[in-house]
Amino acid sequence: MTQTTDHTHDANATSWVESASGHADFPVQNLPIGVFSHGESAPRGGMAIGDMVLDLPGIAMMLEDPAEDAALTANAPVLNALFAGGRAPIKALREAVFALLTDESKRTGVEPHLYPAAECTMHVPFLIHDYTDFYTGIHHAVNIGSLFRPDNPLLPNYKHVPIGYHGRSSSIRVSGTDVKRPAGQQKPVEDGGNPEFGPSKRLDYELEMAIWIGQGNDLGDPIPVGEAEEHIAGISILNDWSARDIQAWEYQPLGPFLAKNFASTISPWIVTMDALAPFRTAQPVRAEGDPQPLPYLQHDTSAAAFGITMEVLLTTPKMRAEGAEPFRLSKGPMTAMYWTAAQLIAHHSVGGCNMQPGDLLGTGTLTSGEEGGEGSLIELTEGGKKTINLPNGEERKFLEDGDEIIMRAYAEKDGFARIGMGDCRATITG
Numbered sequence: 140m141t142q143t144t145d146h147t148h149d150a151n152a153t154s155w156v157e158s159a160s161g162h163a164d165f166p167v168q169n170l171p172i173g174v175f176s177h178g179e180s181a182p183r184g185g186m187a188i189g190d191m192v193l194d195l196p197g198i199a200m201m202l203e204d205p206a207e208d209a210a211l212t213a214n215a216p217v218l219n220a221l222f223a224g225g226r227a228p229i230k231a232l233r234e235a236v237f238a239l240l241t242d243e244s245k246r247t248g249v250e251p252h253l254y255p256a257a258e259c260t261m262h263v264p265f266l267i268h269d270y271t272d273f274y275t276g277i278h279h280a281v282n283i284g285s286l287f288r289p290d291n292p293l294l295p296n297y298k299h300v301p302i303g304y305h306g307r308s309s310s311i312r313v314s315g316t317d318v319k320r321p322a323g324q325q326k327p328v329e330d331g332g333n334p335e336f337g338p339s340k341r342l343d344y345e346l347e348m349a350i351w352i353g354q355g356n357d358l359g360d361p362i363p364v365g366e367a368e369e370h371i372a373g374i375s376i377l378n379d380w381s382a383r384d385i386q387a388w389e390y391q392p393l394g395p396f397l398a399k400n401f402a403s404t405i406s407p408w409i410v411t412m413d414a415l416a417p418f419r420t421a422q423p424v425r426a427e428g429d430p431q432p433l434p435y436l437q438h439d440t441s442a443a444a445f446g447i448t449m450e451v452l453l454t455t456p457k458m459r460a461e462g463a464e465p466f467r468l469s470k471g472p473m474t475a476m477y478w479t480a481a482q483l484i485a486h487h488s489v490g491g492c493n494m495q496p497g498d499l500l501g502t503g504t505l506t507s508g509e510e511g512g513e514g515s516l517i518e519l520t521e522g523g524k525k526t527i528n529l530p531n532g533e534e535r536k537f538l539e540d541g542d543e544i545i546m547r548a549y550a551e552k553d554g555f556a557r558i559g560m561g562d563c564r565a566t567i568t569g
Protein backbone atom coordinates (compact mmCIF):
# COMPACT_ATOMS: atom_id res chain seq x y z
CA MET A 140 0.00 0.00 0.00
CA THR A 141 1.63 3.23 -1.11
CA GLN A 142 1.19 6.33 0.96
CA THR A 143 -1.16 8.43 -1.13
CA THR A 144 -3.44 11.20 -0.04
CA ASP A 145 -7.16 11.23 -0.85
CA HIS A 146 -10.35 13.15 -0.07
CA THR A 147 -9.97 12.42 3.67
CA HIS A 148 -6.87 14.65 3.68
CA ASP A 149 -8.55 17.59 1.90
CA ALA A 150 -7.71 20.68 3.94
CA ASN A 151 -11.08 22.20 3.00
CA ALA A 152 -13.10 19.32 4.44
CA THR A 153 -15.08 20.33 7.53
CA SER A 154 -17.13 18.44 10.06
CA TRP A 155 -20.44 19.38 11.62
CA VAL A 156 -18.63 18.78 14.94
CA GLU A 157 -17.85 22.46 15.41
CA SER A 158 -14.83 22.02 17.73
CA ALA A 159 -13.05 20.03 15.00
CA SER A 160 -12.60 23.07 12.75
CA GLY A 161 -9.03 24.25 13.12
CA HIS A 162 -8.48 21.94 16.11
CA ALA A 163 -4.73 21.77 16.75
CA ASP A 164 -4.72 17.98 17.12
CA PHE A 165 -7.99 16.42 16.02
CA PRO A 166 -9.56 17.94 12.90
CA VAL A 167 -11.64 15.58 10.75
CA GLN A 168 -8.49 14.84 8.70
CA ASN A 169 -6.91 13.00 11.67
CA LEU A 170 -9.44 10.59 13.25
CA PRO A 171 -7.03 8.76 15.57
CA ILE A 172 -8.23 5.64 17.37
CA GLY A 173 -8.03 4.98 21.10
CA VAL A 174 -9.83 3.25 23.96
CA PHE A 175 -12.15 5.35 26.09
CA SER A 176 -14.82 5.00 28.73
CA HIS A 177 -17.49 7.44 29.81
CA GLY A 178 -19.10 7.22 33.21
CA GLU A 179 -19.63 3.61 34.21
CA SER A 180 -19.56 2.31 30.64
CA ALA A 181 -17.06 -0.34 29.56
CA PRO A 182 -13.83 0.76 27.83
CA ARG A 183 -14.15 0.49 24.03
CA GLY A 184 -12.74 1.88 20.82
CA GLY A 185 -13.31 5.52 19.95
CA MET A 186 -12.10 8.18 17.56
CA ALA A 187 -11.06 11.71 18.53
CA ILE A 188 -12.88 14.47 16.65
CA GLY A 189 -12.33 18.02 17.92
CA ASP A 190 -13.10 18.09 21.63
CA MET A 191 -15.27 14.98 21.36
CA VAL A 192 -14.83 11.21 21.33
CA LEU A 193 -16.87 9.15 18.86
CA ASP A 194 -18.06 5.76 20.15
CA LEU A 195 -17.09 3.38 17.33
CA PRO A 196 -19.25 0.38 18.30
CA GLY A 197 -22.12 2.83 18.82
CA ILE A 198 -22.12 3.90 15.18
CA ALA A 199 -21.33 0.47 13.71
CA MET A 200 -24.90 -0.05 12.48
CA MET A 201 -24.62 3.13 10.41
CA LEU A 202 -21.65 1.69 8.48
CA GLU A 203 -21.23 -1.01 5.86
CA ASP A 204 -18.64 -3.78 5.79
CA PRO A 205 -15.69 -3.81 6.11
CA ALA A 206 -16.04 -0.60 8.16
CA GLU A 207 -19.01 -1.97 10.11
CA ASP A 208 -17.07 -5.08 11.05
CA ALA A 209 -14.11 -2.93 12.12
CA ALA A 210 -16.33 -0.74 14.32
CA LEU A 211 -17.82 -3.85 15.92
CA THR A 212 -14.34 -5.30 16.49
CA ALA A 213 -13.53 -2.06 18.31
CA ASN A 214 -16.09 -3.06 20.94
CA ALA A 215 -13.36 -4.35 23.24
CA PRO A 216 -11.19 -3.01 26.07
CA VAL A 217 -8.11 -3.26 23.82
CA LEU A 218 -7.67 -2.83 20.06
CA ASN A 219 -5.36 -5.77 19.28
CA ALA A 220 -8.06 -7.57 17.29
CA LEU A 221 -9.01 -4.42 15.35
CA PHE A 222 -5.46 -3.75 14.18
CA ALA A 223 -4.54 -7.44 13.71
CA GLY A 224 -6.50 -7.37 10.47
CA GLY A 225 -3.96 -5.13 8.77
CA ARG A 226 -4.38 -1.70 7.30
CA ALA A 227 -7.28 -2.20 4.87
CA PRO A 228 -10.10 -2.37 7.46
CA ILE A 229 -8.61 0.59 9.34
CA LYS A 230 -8.59 2.63 6.14
CA ALA A 231 -12.19 1.62 5.41
CA LEU A 232 -13.22 2.66 8.92
CA ARG A 233 -11.49 6.03 8.50
CA GLU A 234 -13.25 6.70 5.20
CA ALA A 235 -16.66 5.67 6.54
CA VAL A 236 -16.39 7.80 9.70
CA PHE A 237 -15.07 10.72 7.66
CA ALA A 238 -18.20 10.45 5.50
CA LEU A 239 -20.49 10.49 8.55
CA LEU A 240 -18.75 13.42 10.23
CA THR A 241 -18.69 15.61 7.11
CA ASP A 242 -22.34 14.96 6.14
CA GLU A 243 -24.76 17.23 7.99
CA SER A 244 -27.62 14.85 7.22
CA LYS A 245 -25.98 12.18 9.43
CA ARG A 246 -25.69 14.49 12.43
CA THR A 247 -28.89 13.48 14.22
CA GLY A 248 -27.99 9.81 14.05
CA VAL A 249 -24.34 10.17 15.06
CA GLU A 250 -24.55 12.85 17.75
CA PRO A 251 -25.83 10.56 20.55
CA HIS A 252 -22.57 8.60 20.14
CA LEU A 253 -20.31 11.60 20.74
CA TYR A 254 -18.95 12.27 24.23
CA PRO A 255 -17.03 15.32 25.46
CA ALA A 256 -13.38 14.26 25.68
CA ALA A 257 -13.08 16.12 28.98
CA GLU A 258 -15.62 13.69 30.48
CA CYS A 259 -13.93 10.57 29.11
CA THR A 260 -11.25 8.38 30.64
CA MET A 261 -8.63 7.18 28.17
CA HIS A 262 -6.99 3.77 28.52
CA VAL A 263 -3.87 2.01 27.18
CA PRO A 264 -5.19 1.09 23.71
CA PHE A 265 -3.57 -2.35 23.38
CA LEU A 266 -2.74 -5.35 25.48
CA ILE A 267 0.99 -4.75 24.97
CA HIS A 268 2.62 -8.16 24.86
CA ASP A 269 6.08 -6.82 24.12
CA TYR A 270 7.80 -3.45 24.27
CA THR A 271 11.13 -2.80 22.58
CA ASP A 272 12.98 0.46 22.92
CA PHE A 273 15.40 1.38 20.15
CA TYR A 274 18.18 3.94 20.13
CA THR A 275 17.71 5.55 16.71
CA GLY A 276 18.34 9.14 17.80
CA ILE A 277 21.92 9.52 16.62
CA HIS A 278 22.41 12.94 18.22
CA HIS A 279 21.16 11.53 21.51
CA ALA A 280 23.47 8.54 21.13
CA VAL A 281 26.45 10.83 20.59
CA ASN A 282 25.49 13.07 23.53
CA ILE A 283 24.94 10.18 25.94
CA GLY A 284 27.97 8.29 24.65
CA SER A 285 30.08 11.38 25.31
CA LEU A 286 28.95 11.45 28.95
CA PHE A 287 29.56 7.75 29.57
CA ARG A 288 32.52 7.25 27.21
CA PRO A 289 34.11 10.60 26.30
CA ASP A 290 36.73 9.03 24.01
CA ASN A 291 34.36 6.69 22.25
CA PRO A 292 30.82 8.14 22.11
CA LEU A 293 29.40 6.12 19.23
CA LEU A 294 30.19 2.42 19.43
CA PRO A 295 31.33 0.78 16.17
CA ASN A 296 28.07 -1.12 15.66
CA TYR A 297 25.79 1.94 15.74
CA LYS A 298 25.66 2.71 12.02
CA HIS A 299 25.36 -0.94 11.02
CA VAL A 300 22.72 -2.37 13.33
CA PRO A 301 19.63 -0.76 14.88
CA ILE A 302 20.38 -0.87 18.62
CA GLY A 303 17.58 -1.72 21.03
CA TYR A 304 16.62 -3.64 24.14
CA HIS A 305 13.54 -5.53 25.22
CA GLY A 306 11.70 -3.31 27.70
CA ARG A 307 8.95 -3.84 30.24
CA SER A 308 5.34 -3.69 29.02
CA SER A 309 3.53 -4.23 32.34
CA SER A 310 4.43 -0.75 33.59
CA ILE A 311 3.30 1.21 30.53
CA ARG A 312 0.57 3.68 31.47
CA VAL A 313 -1.58 6.13 29.60
CA SER A 314 -1.10 9.90 29.76
CA GLY A 315 -2.35 11.41 33.01
CA THR A 316 -1.19 8.56 35.26
CA ASP A 317 1.20 9.67 38.02
CA VAL A 318 4.73 8.23 38.04
CA LYS A 319 6.18 7.17 41.38
CA ARG A 320 9.86 7.99 41.81
CA PRO A 321 11.76 4.70 41.84
CA ALA A 322 14.21 3.63 44.52
CA GLY A 323 17.21 1.52 43.65
CA GLN A 324 20.93 0.94 43.71
CA GLN A 325 22.82 3.96 42.50
CA LYS A 326 26.28 4.30 41.10
CA PRO A 327 28.95 4.80 43.80
CA VAL A 328 30.14 8.38 44.04
CA GLU A 329 33.73 7.18 43.70
CA ASP A 330 34.93 4.40 41.45
CA GLY A 331 35.35 1.20 43.46
CA GLY A 332 33.00 2.40 46.21
CA ASN A 333 29.77 0.84 47.36
CA PRO A 334 26.46 1.72 45.74
CA GLU A 335 23.97 3.96 47.47
CA PHE A 336 20.36 2.85 47.86
CA GLY A 337 17.32 5.12 47.93
CA PRO A 338 14.94 7.21 45.82
CA SER A 339 16.51 8.19 42.50
CA LYS A 340 18.12 11.61 42.61
CA ARG A 341 18.53 11.83 38.85
CA LEU A 342 15.06 11.15 37.49
CA ASP A 343 14.74 12.04 33.81
CA TYR A 344 12.36 11.75 30.85
CA GLU A 345 13.09 10.67 27.29
CA LEU A 346 11.24 12.23 24.36
CA GLU A 347 10.34 9.41 22.01
CA MET A 348 7.69 8.31 19.57
CA ALA A 349 5.83 5.02 19.87
CA ILE A 350 5.41 2.87 16.77
CA TRP A 351 2.56 0.39 17.24
CA ILE A 352 2.54 -2.96 15.46
CA GLY A 353 -0.75 -3.86 13.75
CA GLN A 354 -0.68 -7.11 11.81
CA GLY A 355 1.97 -9.51 13.13
CA ASN A 356 4.09 -12.25 11.55
CA ASP A 357 4.55 -15.93 12.29
CA LEU A 358 7.51 -17.15 14.30
CA GLY A 359 10.36 -17.91 11.91
CA ASP A 360 8.86 -15.80 9.11
CA PRO A 361 10.62 -12.40 9.05
CA ILE A 362 8.95 -9.24 7.77
CA PRO A 363 10.79 -7.93 4.68
CA VAL A 364 11.70 -4.27 4.95
CA GLY A 365 9.62 -3.43 1.88
CA GLU A 366 6.49 -4.81 3.56
CA ALA A 367 7.20 -3.50 7.04
CA GLU A 368 4.93 -0.45 6.88
CA GLU A 369 1.94 -2.71 6.28
CA HIS A 370 2.54 -3.94 9.85
CA ILE A 371 2.38 -0.51 11.48
CA ALA A 372 -0.90 0.42 13.17
CA GLY A 373 0.12 4.00 13.83
CA ILE A 374 2.11 6.16 16.17
CA SER A 375 1.79 7.88 19.53
CA ILE A 376 4.12 9.75 21.89
CA LEU A 377 6.26 7.79 24.35
CA ASN A 378 8.00 9.07 27.48
CA ASP A 379 10.65 6.53 28.50
CA TRP A 380 11.21 7.65 32.11
CA SER A 381 14.80 6.99 33.15
CA ALA A 382 16.55 6.99 36.53
CA ARG A 383 20.05 8.00 35.50
CA ASP A 384 21.81 7.15 38.77
CA ILE A 385 20.35 3.63 38.69
CA GLN A 386 21.13 3.32 34.97
CA ALA A 387 24.76 4.36 35.37
CA TRP A 388 25.37 1.56 37.88
CA GLU A 389 23.47 -1.29 36.23
CA TYR A 390 23.74 -0.76 32.46
CA GLN A 391 26.91 -2.78 31.88
CA PRO A 392 27.03 -5.41 30.49
CA LEU A 393 23.39 -6.09 29.58
CA GLY A 394 21.83 -2.63 29.23
CA PRO A 395 18.96 -0.83 30.97
CA PHE A 396 16.94 -2.72 33.58
CA LEU A 397 15.44 -1.16 36.73
CA ALA A 398 16.41 2.32 35.54
CA LYS A 399 13.56 2.13 33.04
CA ASN A 400 11.13 -0.59 34.13
CA PHE A 401 9.21 1.41 36.76
CA ALA A 402 7.06 3.36 34.29
CA SER A 403 6.66 4.43 30.69
CA THR A 404 3.95 6.85 29.57
CA ILE A 405 2.15 6.90 26.21
CA SER A 406 -0.28 9.35 24.65
CA PRO A 407 -3.68 7.63 24.32
CA TRP A 408 -4.44 8.08 20.61
CA ILE A 409 -3.10 5.91 17.79
CA VAL A 410 -2.58 8.27 14.86
CA THR A 411 -2.94 5.95 11.91
CA MET A 412 -0.63 5.56 8.95
CA ASP A 413 -3.48 6.81 6.75
CA ALA A 414 -3.76 10.05 8.73
CA LEU A 415 -0.01 10.52 8.45
CA ALA A 416 0.13 10.06 4.65
CA PRO A 417 0.53 13.78 3.81
CA PHE A 418 3.35 14.15 6.30
CA ARG A 419 5.65 11.38 5.13
CA THR A 420 9.04 12.70 4.14
CA ALA A 421 12.43 11.49 2.99
CA GLN A 422 14.71 9.78 5.45
CA PRO A 423 17.70 12.14 5.90
CA VAL A 424 20.64 11.10 3.76
CA ARG A 425 23.38 9.34 5.70
CA ALA A 426 26.53 11.35 6.29
CA GLU A 427 29.36 10.88 3.84
CA GLY A 428 31.47 7.94 4.89
CA ASP A 429 28.65 6.22 6.79
CA PRO A 430 28.15 2.57 5.81
CA GLN A 431 25.17 1.61 3.67
CA PRO A 432 22.66 -0.64 5.44
CA LEU A 433 22.95 -4.35 4.82
CA PRO A 434 20.62 -5.58 2.04
CA TYR A 435 17.86 -6.75 4.42
CA LEU A 436 17.61 -3.14 5.67
CA GLN A 437 17.65 -1.41 2.29
CA HIS A 438 14.42 0.07 0.99
CA ASP A 439 12.98 3.11 -0.73
CA THR A 440 13.43 5.83 1.88
CA SER A 441 12.07 8.70 -0.24
CA ALA A 442 9.00 8.93 2.04
CA ALA A 443 10.03 6.62 4.88
CA ALA A 444 10.31 9.24 7.63
CA PHE A 445 7.65 11.20 9.50
CA GLY A 446 7.48 15.00 9.29
CA ILE A 447 6.47 15.39 12.91
CA THR A 448 7.57 18.05 15.40
CA MET A 449 7.92 17.04 19.04
CA GLU A 450 8.04 19.19 22.18
CA VAL A 451 8.72 18.68 25.89
CA LEU A 452 7.25 21.06 28.46
CA LEU A 453 7.61 21.24 32.24
CA THR A 454 5.39 22.59 35.00
CA THR A 455 6.42 22.67 38.65
CA PRO A 456 3.97 22.83 41.57
CA LYS A 457 4.98 26.47 42.09
CA MET A 458 4.37 27.30 38.42
CA ARG A 459 0.93 25.71 38.55
CA ALA A 460 0.09 27.60 41.75
CA GLU A 461 1.13 30.82 40.02
CA GLY A 462 -0.91 29.98 36.93
CA ALA A 463 2.24 30.05 34.77
CA GLU A 464 2.33 28.57 31.29
CA PRO A 465 4.27 25.30 30.92
CA PHE A 466 7.94 25.94 30.16
CA ARG A 467 9.22 24.41 26.95
CA LEU A 468 12.42 22.46 27.54
CA SER A 469 13.00 21.36 23.95
CA LYS A 470 11.59 21.01 20.47
CA GLY A 471 12.76 18.92 17.53
CA PRO A 472 11.83 16.77 14.54
CA MET A 473 11.09 13.04 14.43
CA THR A 474 13.43 12.86 11.42
CA ALA A 475 16.28 12.67 13.95
CA MET A 476 15.90 8.88 13.61
CA TYR A 477 19.00 7.27 12.06
CA TRP A 478 16.90 4.23 11.07
CA THR A 479 13.43 4.23 9.53
CA ALA A 480 10.42 2.64 11.19
CA ALA A 481 10.42 0.00 8.43
CA GLN A 482 14.06 -0.82 9.14
CA LEU A 483 13.29 -1.26 12.85
CA ILE A 484 10.56 -3.80 12.08
CA ALA A 485 12.63 -5.65 9.48
CA HIS A 486 15.55 -5.82 11.87
CA HIS A 487 13.44 -6.86 14.88
CA SER A 488 11.98 -9.79 12.97
CA VAL A 489 14.94 -10.78 10.77
CA GLY A 490 15.97 -13.63 13.03
CA GLY A 491 12.42 -14.95 13.01
CA CYS A 492 11.05 -13.07 16.02
CA ASN A 493 7.28 -12.84 15.76
CA MET A 494 5.84 -9.34 16.08
CA GLN A 495 2.35 -9.29 17.55
CA PRO A 496 -0.53 -6.83 17.28
CA GLY A 497 -0.10 -4.17 19.93
CA ASP A 498 3.66 -4.55 20.25
CA LEU A 499 5.24 -1.21 21.04
CA LEU A 500 8.48 -0.04 19.44
CA GLY A 501 10.05 3.05 20.98
CA THR A 502 12.19 5.13 18.64
CA GLY A 503 14.71 6.01 21.34
CA THR A 504 15.25 9.56 22.51
CA LEU A 505 15.00 11.95 19.58
CA THR A 506 17.40 14.84 20.00
CA SER A 507 17.65 17.27 17.09
CA GLY A 508 21.38 17.91 17.17
CA GLU A 509 20.76 21.64 17.59
CA GLU A 510 20.62 23.66 20.79
CA GLY A 511 17.11 23.54 22.22
CA GLY A 512 16.47 20.13 20.70
CA GLU A 513 17.75 17.94 23.55
CA GLY A 514 15.33 15.09 24.24
CA SER A 515 16.30 14.48 27.89
CA LEU A 516 17.48 16.35 30.97
CA ILE A 517 20.78 14.47 31.09
CA GLU A 518 21.58 16.13 27.76
CA LEU A 519 20.16 19.55 28.67
CA THR A 520 22.18 19.65 31.88
CA GLU A 521 25.21 17.79 30.47
CA GLY A 522 24.92 15.04 33.02
CA GLY A 523 23.73 17.31 35.83
CA LYS A 524 26.57 19.84 35.52
CA LYS A 525 24.43 22.66 34.16
CA THR A 526 21.32 24.16 35.73
CA ILE A 527 18.06 24.89 33.93
CA ASN A 528 16.73 28.29 35.00
CA LEU A 529 12.94 28.50 34.90
CA PRO A 530 11.19 31.85 34.26
CA ASN A 531 9.94 32.11 37.86
CA GLY A 532 13.44 31.73 39.32
CA GLU A 533 13.23 28.02 40.10
CA GLU A 534 16.06 25.75 39.00
CA ARG A 535 16.17 22.17 37.84
CA LYS A 536 18.80 19.60 36.96
CA PHE A 537 16.60 16.53 37.23
CA LEU A 538 12.90 16.10 38.07
CA GLU A 539 11.52 16.85 41.52
CA ASP A 540 8.37 15.49 43.13
CA GLY A 541 5.32 17.33 41.82
CA ASP A 542 6.92 18.19 38.49
CA GLU A 543 4.79 17.44 35.46
CA ILE A 544 6.27 16.61 32.05
CA ILE A 545 4.07 17.27 29.03
CA MET A 546 5.05 15.97 25.59
CA ARG A 547 3.33 17.06 22.41
CA ALA A 548 3.78 16.12 18.78
CA TYR A 549 2.15 17.40 15.63
CA ALA A 550 2.47 17.43 11.85
CA GLU A 551 2.14 20.53 9.71
CA LYS A 552 2.49 20.97 5.95
CA ASP A 553 1.38 23.63 3.50
CA GLY A 554 -1.89 22.68 1.86
CA PHE A 555 -2.93 20.24 4.60
CA ALA A 556 -4.71 20.49 7.92
CA ARG A 557 -2.41 20.27 10.93
CA ILE A 558 -2.87 17.08 12.97
CA GLY A 559 -1.52 16.22 16.42
CA MET A 560 -1.08 13.29 18.76
CA GLY A 561 -2.68 14.81 21.87
CA ASP A 562 -0.79 15.22 25.14
CA CYS A 563 1.49 12.68 26.78
CA ARG A 564 1.73 13.93 30.37
CA ALA A 565 2.51 12.66 33.84
CA THR A 566 3.38 14.04 37.26
CA ILE A 567 6.14 12.71 39.51
CA THR A 568 5.14 11.61 42.99
CA GLY A 569 7.43 10.77 45.89
Ligand code: MN
Pocket residue numbers: 272273345347379501503504
Ligand atom coordinates in the same frame (compact mmCIF):
# COMPACT_ATOMS: atom_id res chain seq x y z
MN1 MN B 1 14.61 5.28 25.67
